[in-house]
Amino acid sequence: MSPLIIIHRAEDLASLRAGPVEPLDAGMFRLTHPACHLALQDTTNGLLARCSLWRARDAHGAPTTTGLIGHYAARDADVGRELLEHASNLHRAEGCDRVVGPMDGSTWHRYRLLTERGTEPAFFLEPDNPDDWPRHFTDAGFVPLASYTSALNPDLNRVDPRSDRRRAELERSGITLRTIDVARFDVELAAIHALSLAAFARNFLYSPIGLETFLASYDPIRRHLVPELVLLAERDGQLVGFIFGIPDLMEPARSEPLRTVIVKSMAVHPAFGGHGLGGVLMDDCQRAARKLGFERAIHALMRETSRSRLISSRYGTTIRRYTLYQKSWSDA
Numbered sequence: 001m002s003p004l005i006i007i008h009r010a011e012d013l014a015s016l017r018a019g020p021v022e023p024l025d026a027g028m029f030r031l032t033h034p035a036c037h038l039a040l041q042d043t044t045n046g047l048l049a050r051c052s053l054w055r056a057r058d059a060h061g062a063p064t065t066t067g068l069i070g071h072y073a074a075r076d077a078d079v080g081r082e083l084l085e086h087a088s089n090l091h092r093a094e095g096c097d098r099v100v101g102p103m104d105g106s107t108w109h110r111y112r113l114l115t116e117r118g119t120e121p122a123f124f125l126e127p128d129n130p131d132d133w134p135r136h137f138t139d140a141g142f143v144p145l146a147s148y149t150s151a152l153n154p155d156l157n158r159v160d161p162r163s164d165r166r167r168a169e170l171e172r173s174g175i176t177l178r179t180i181d182v183a184r185f186d187v188e189l190a191a192i193h194a195l196s197l198a199a200f201a202r203n204f205l206y207s208p209i210g211l212e213t214f215l216a217s218y219d220p221i222r223r224h225l226v227p228e229l230v231l232l233a234e235r236d237g238q239l240v241g242f243i244f245g246i247p248d249l250m251e252p253a254r255s256e257p258l259r260t261v262i263v264k265s266m267a268v269h270p271a272f273g274g275h276g277l278g279g280v281l282m283d284d285c286q287r288a289a290r291k292l293g294f295e296r297a298i299h300a301l302m303r304e305t306s307r308s309r310l311i312s313s314r315y316g317t318t319i320r321r322y323t324l325y326q327k328s329w330s331d332a
Contacts, residue, residue, distance in 0.1 A: 002040040002048055002079065003058065004086050015035065019046020020075035028071065031216055032105040037071065038090075040083050049074035049083040053090060054105045057207035067091030068113065069101030072133070080136030088140065088327055098328035100205070101137070101143060108209045109216065112148055113137070113300075116321035120152060123262055123266035123298050124249040125221070127322075134323065142325035146204060147304045153297040157288040158315050163283040167274035170233075175240060177284060180230040185222065188232070189215055191239040192267075199267035204303060221246055230262060230286045231281055233268075241268040243281040245289060257267065260296040261289040266308055282311050 007013060010029040017023075024037060034052035041047045056066035069087045074080030084101075084166075088134035091099050097159055110127050115134050122128055148242055182186050193214045200206050229245030248260040263285060268277045286297050299312040301322065 002042045003038040005041055007037040007039065011252045015201040016041060017046040019048060019117065021047045021050055021073045023047055023207060024050060024071050027235055031213065032109055034071070034105065038083060038087055039255055051083055051087055053087055055213050056100065056205065059201050059206055061208050065097045067094070067096035067099040068103045068105060069099055070104035072102040074136055077132060077139055078137050081140045084136065092329060098326050100324065100326045105205070105325065106207050106209060107205055112322040112324045113322040114320065117317045120319040121254065122250055123260065123300070124246065125262065125264065126300065137325045142327045144323050144325045145326040148301055148320045148322040149304060149309065150298045150301055150320040151312045152319045153286065153299070153316035154285050156295055156297060159287065160279055160283045160314055161278070161294035163280050167280050170275065171278060172282060173237045175233055177231050179227045180232060182225060186215060189218060192242055195239045195269055196267055197270055221222060224249060226292070228292060233277055233281060240272045241277045241281055242266065245285045259294055260298055261294045263297055263299045278307060279311050286296050
């Protein structure tokens with residue numbers, strides 16, 4: 001067994017020496033605010049495995065009895081199991097009745113493992129992991145908790161024949177669509193943040209996030225923004241829905257033509273649900289992408305039971321699957 005190192009400050013990550021696993025970036029530690037960071041490191045090989053711990057929060061921001069494990073990386077199943085057992089035992093000692101992972105503090109940050117890779121190459125902003133990492137969790141006593149998919153619409157000439165009628169109905173009710181104003185990007189994001197808090201409040205494992213952290217999470221994609229792919233739905237000047245698309249920059253990175261847009265996120269205010277606004281947003285985003293010369297769309301990282309996946313199924317088929325795991329002691 002390798003010695004367990006417990007770190008409480010981002011500055012102390014510098015004490016870890018890269019080995020088969022790279023140390024966690026201090027900026028990510030500060031962004032996600034873990035309660036502590038765990039590492040297995042030996043003098044010969046350097047860092048073998050790492051993860052961070054949090055207490056999950058409820059929809060009001062109060063702590064729950066669910067522990068979270070994220071920032072996960074491990075050389076192999078043996079050290080991975082050892083680390084996950086350490087993490088689980090620490091959470092149990094703190095009064096948690098279950099542990100969920102991998103999740104970097106909340107669903108606003110990276111979470112889930114890629115468990116069915118398929119044949120499509122990785123797309124921009126998609127989380128990836130070695131194929132053996134799911135086994136690390138199952139070997140440590142974790143079982144699947146929730147499943148997610150990404151889907152591909154291979155032909156942007158496909159449209160929903162109901163969208164034109166629904167768009168007209170929405171306009172008669174006072175809802176209009178426009179593209180994001182990049183000159184007011186932070187202001188627009190603040191409105192998206194407020195709407196997201198309302199729209200996602202009933203989502204699985206939801207907890208709120210502060211505006212500053214939300215803005216910071218969009219910094220990596222700000223320079224890649226294509227305004228025509230980010231649509232905002234408003235009524236009386238208030239944001240009631242949005243869809244966020246972005247080019248798949250992994251294609252030019254592979255020296256391939258840029259032909260795919262990624263639908264990264266979509267939300268509709270609960271007060272305006274059930275009127276087809278989500279379907280119109282999806283259809284209009286894909287039509288805008290087609291006008292820009294894109295040929296395909298990837299609908300990214302949808303929970304299998306979500307409304308977004310139902311809308312996606314009108315256009316595309318599943319290309320990838322992801323799994324979130326849990327370990328529970330409530331039935332022990």
